[in-house]
Structure formats: C-alpha cells, structure tokens
Amino acid sequence: MHCQAVWDFLLETNQEDWPEPVRAHVAGCRACQAAERDWRRLRQGLAALAAEPPPEPSLGFSARVRRRIEEAARGEAGEVLAERAARRLIYAALLAVLILVVCLVVPSSGPIRTPRSAEAYPLPQEMISAQNYPVFPGQPLDARYDFSFVSERPERGGGR
Amino acid sequence: MANPPQDDPEVGWIKRAQRGDGDAFEELVRRHERRVVGLVSRLIARRADVEDVAQEIFVKAYLAIRTFNFESSFGTWISRVAINHCYDHLRRARASRVAYYADLSQEGERALAAQADDRDRSGERIEERIMARDLAERLLRRAPPEDRVMLTLKELEQMSVSEIAEVLNLRESTVKVRLHRARKRMLEDLKRWRRRP
Numbered sequence: 514m515h516c517q518a519v520w521d522f523l524l525e526t527n528q529e530d531w532p533e534p535v536r537a538h539v540a541g542c543r544a545c546q547a548a549e550r551d552w553r554r555l556r557q558g559l560a561a562l563a564a565e566p567p568p569e570p571s572l573g574f575s576a577r578v579r580r581r582i583e584e585a586a587r588g589e590a591g592e593v594l595a596e597r598a599a600r601r602l603i604y605a606a607l608l609a610v611l612i613l614v615v616c617l618v619v620p621s622s623g624p625i626r627t628p629r630s631a632e633a634y635p636l637p638q639e640m641i642s643a644q645n646y647p648v649f650p651g652q653p654l655d656a657r658y659d660f661s662f663v664s665e666r667p668e669r670g671g672g673r
Numbered sequence: 674m675a676n677p678p679q680d681d682p683e684v685g686w687i688k689r690a691q692r693g694d695g696d697a698f699e700e701l702v703r704r705h706e707r708r709v710v711g712l713v714s715r716l717i718a719r720r721a722d723v724e725d726v727a728q729e730i731f732v733k734a735y736l737a738i739r740t741f742n743f744e745s746s747f748g749t750w751i752s753r754v755a756i757n758h759c760y761d762h763l764r765r766a767r768a769s770r771v772a773y774y775a776d777l778s779q780e781g782e783r784a785l786a787a788q789a790d791d792r793d794r795s796g797e798r799i800e801e802r803i804m805a806r807d808l809a810e811r812l813l814r815r816a817p818p819e820d821r822v823m824l825t826l827k828e829l830e831q832m833s834v835s836e837i838a839e840v841l842n843l844r845e846s847t848v849k850v851r852l853h854r855a856r857k858r859m860l861e862d863l864k865r866w867r868r869r870p
C-alpha cells in the first residue's frame with residue numbers, strides 16, 4: 514500500500530476504524546507513523562482551540578453598527594452630490610473649450626467678428642459728419658468735401 | 674439551520690429592514706452579533722481587527738438585505754456574508770505578504786520549531802496540550818484562506834459537512850474533498866516546515 518493512500522485513511526478516520534492493510538502498512542512505515550503522530554497532535558490542538566469560547570461583542574455593538582450604516586448612507590449621498598457637481602464642472606469646461614475652438618477657427622471676416630477686426634476699420638469721423646451735412650444748391654458736392662480718403666486705408670484716430 | 678417559522682419575530686424584522694427600517698435591522702444585529710463576532714474571531718487572526726470586520730459585515734448585510742429571499746435562515750445568510758467577507762480579508766492580507774513563510778517572525782519560527790520537535794518529550798499533559806493548541810493555531814494562520822475557512826468551520830465551529838455545504842452554497846461532496854485537501858496540506862506544511870534547514 515502506498516503512503517499517500519494511507520494518509521487518506523489517516524486524515525478521515527479514527528485509528529480503530531482503519532482496515533487491516535492500513536494498520537499493517539503503518540506498523541512497518543516510519544513516515545506514516547510520524548504522519549499519524551503529527552495529525553493526532555494537530556487534532557488535539559484544534560480541539561483545544563475549539564474549546565476556547567470566542568470573544569463576546571463589546572457593549573453597544575449594534576448601536577455602533579447602526580451609526581456606521583447611517584454614516585455609509587450619508588457618505589453615499591455626499592458622493593452622489595460630489596459626482597453630480599464634478600460632472601457639471603466637466604460639462605462647463607468642455608463648453609468653454611468648444612467656444613474657444615470656434616473663436617479660433619472661424620475667420621475674422623466671417624459672420625463672427627473679433628474686436629480686433631472691428632477696431633481695424635473704424636468709420637472715419639468725416640464720413641459720419643458728411644452723411645448729415647446739408648447740401649446747398651449750386652454747390653458741387655466734391656468742391657467743399659474731399660472724399661479721397663474713402664479709397665485710402667485710414668490711420669488710427671481718423672486723421673486725414 | 675432551517676427556515677424560521679413564519680410567526681418568528683425575525684421574519685417581521687427582516688421585512689421591515691428590507692424597507693429600510695433601521696430599528697428592525699438593529700434587532701437583527703443584536704440577535705446575530707455573537708455568531709458573527711465568534712466567526713470573525715476564529716477566521717481572522719488579529720484580535721484588534723475583529724470588531725471592525727464584524728461591523729463591516731453587518732453594514733454589507735444591511736446594504737444587501739433586499740436580496741435575502743427567505744430560502745435559508747437569516748442565520749445561515751449572515752454567516753455566508755461573514756465568511757465571504759473574512760475570506761476576502763484573508764486573501765488581501767495574504768496577497769500583501771512577500772512569501773509563504775513570511776508571516777511568521779523569526780521568534781515565531783523558533784517557537785514553532787521547538788513545538789514541532791518537542792513531541793517525544795512527553796511530560797506534563799497540560800503543557801503538551803497548550804503546545805499542540807499553539808501549533809494548530811500557527812499552522813491555521815499560515816494555511817491558504819480556503820483551507821483556513823474549511824478547517825475553521827469543521828474543526829473549530831464544529832459544523833457538520835451538510836451545514837458547511839449550506840452555508841458556503843456548495844455540494845456536500847465538494848466540501849468533503851476540500852476538507853480532505855485542507856487537512857492534507859496542513860499536515861504536509863508541518864512536515865515541510867520541519868525539513869527546513
């Protein structure tokens with residue numbers, strides 16, 4: 514009989530229940546005798562451990578559990594709120610990035626003008642006043658008013 | 674661990690707890706705290722962790738109580754939650770170790786060696802029993818988590834194979850095989866340990 518097969522009996526049955534071949538093997542095998550001694554010792558130790566009463570829960574255990582449940586519920590609610598706020602922040606940031614990208618991509622001559630393009634071509638003061646100026650009969654329009662600047666790029670400040 | 678009779682006040686507490694009633698759940702905690710603390714203390718080595726882990730188990734049970742369907746007793750169900758939680762705890766603790774033997778300090782190793790080699794010095798029986806107890810405790814602590822759960826339920830909690838099968842949701846034949854394997858590994862561990870230089 515093989516030692517491993519003997520161990521199967523040794524671990525699961527009491528010595529008095531061993532069949533004859535197992536008894537015969539153990540009687541002549543030092544390794545199995547040692548294993549049997551070890552297992553008996555371990556069982557003795559396990560029985561001693563089992564006999565020890567486990568510790569009692571400390572006073573107020575159930576109340577502490579309840580507090581912990583309430584804290585967990587509050588924590589969960591807080592987490593939901595924080596998650597919601599974080600999500601809103603992300604959406605706002607994405608929107609801001611989108612607006613920035615649109616501003617950079619759309620050309621300044623397009624439907625959306627940047628303040629710089631508006632500044633680059635201020636309406637000359639002369640043109641504004643000319644539009645409201647009374648025209649006297651018999652006077653050639655261009656005798657008094659020089660409109661040559663219209664074709665030129667005006668300087669900043671509107672000087673002639 | 675059979676189903677509770679329907680007039681058992683526990684049934685009412687469970688149903689109320691399932692609707693979120695904290696008072697009813699506190700009653701359930703009071704009824705089962707000894708069982709859970711006992712299980713945890715036997716499955717988890719560090720005494721300082723026992724209460725904390727037991728509380729975590731009840732919080733987990735509260736969050737999952739709607740899944741309890743009265744197919745087993747509440748005692749069986751809460752034991753299952755406790756064992757699974759302890760098993761995860763043991764696995765995490767084991768994963769954080771460097772090597773198989775690393776959980777024993779040098780001093781602990783020397784003590785184990787002395788106990789293991791002391792078997793022929795059969796003197797006082799009480800002393801021998803204390804040493805056997807310490808040896809079993811140390812070997813249990815070193816065992817892989819699944820072996821530790823099996824051996825603790827069978828040898829320390831003294832549950833029958835069918836009770837273990839129910840609480841772990843396994844077939845009885847599976848429990849028998851795993852128990853045998855756990856015993857064998859424990860014995861081999863002692864032998865291997867003795868052969869260390």
Ligand SMILES: [Zn+2]
Pocket residue numbers: 515516517519538539542543544545
């Ligand atoms: Zn042999």
